[in-house]
Amino acid sequence: MYPESLKRLISELERLPGVGTKTAERLAFHILKAANDDALRLAVAIRDVKKNLRPCSSCALPTEQDPCAICADPSRDRATICVVEQPKDVYALEKGGVFRGLYHVLMGTIALLEGIEAKDLTIDALEARVRAGGVREVILATNPNFEGDSTSLHLSRLLAPLGVKVTRIARGLAAGSTLEYASKTMIEDALEGRREVGV
């Protein structure tokens, strides 16, 4: 029923996360109706993200200039490296504005069932950074789930023998949440991670 080009656009839009057929059709009709320039700006923006961004040679964060703005910032603490799974995790931590060290983006997690091994991530580069010296602490900030935990375990075994302090971000109840709606795992984490209250 749709012309070929429109059909192809709908099927490409459907591959985006959280976009079903109805939404893909709605977006495609919008693009069909939009001014040529507006639609082409979107196409060019997609192409540019793939063309202009390269992993930072130090931390692997996608960047236009190498090294990235964070690695190049002289005010950051170069002795602390926070290890995250994805670029979006760096942006989330930067939004917090609390961490002032450098990052290392793994570009995934070890997920053997999906065939993703340590060598598919930027783990070799992380080891080289630590071996190069000057790093005091590596903070493992992978997500608190099965893959994130396994990856952190792998990294702690790899890095601890190099004489660097290896830490894992805290887990427990999220600020603003309630015990009432916490899952069993959250409650276990909260109890296990309890700290003595100073008086």
Place this chain on the structure above:
Amino acid sequence: MYPESLKRLISELERLPGVGTKTAERLAFHILKAANDDALRLAVAIRDVKKNLRPCSSCALPTEQDPCAICADPSRDRATICVVEQPKDVYALEKGGVFRGLYHVLMGTIALLEGIEAKDLTIDALEARVRAGGVREVILATNPNFEGDSTSLHLSRLLAPLGVKVTRIARGLAAGSTLEYASKTMIEDALEGRREVGV
């Protein structure tokens, strides 16, 4: 915080209907992470929709071949033209599979407050089609709202003197809806459009 290219992609995605900042970021991160080929296929599909589709010279429906598949179909009733606002209305009617005539896509409605006049739509071309002869009935299928109604009124005044039968699609209660949730306008339409029941 984001590199320039990523920032630009997020702001272009935000211009899509129903896409807020959070969704635009999610989609942009997906594109950032996606394989090069997958991302480029989406960019090319957007470009192709604007490049390959041209309005059908007869009905204005976007098409790769002129005339479009519907206008070129010899099995369709060429004496009946259904006038709609947008290409997506043609697809909606075709999904119904009931109408077997030809279409005419106005590419909008008369909306004087937004500066859209009759001359900005494909109304001249519609008049020419009717004047060319062979058309028995023009069905006005613009949406049942203020702009759709004004546009239909304008078209009926323009076309009726040409000796063609001009009809407007029925309005009333939508099949599957209930009186309980019908708005005042729907109830007015349903009462005004009542028909005598055959015995």
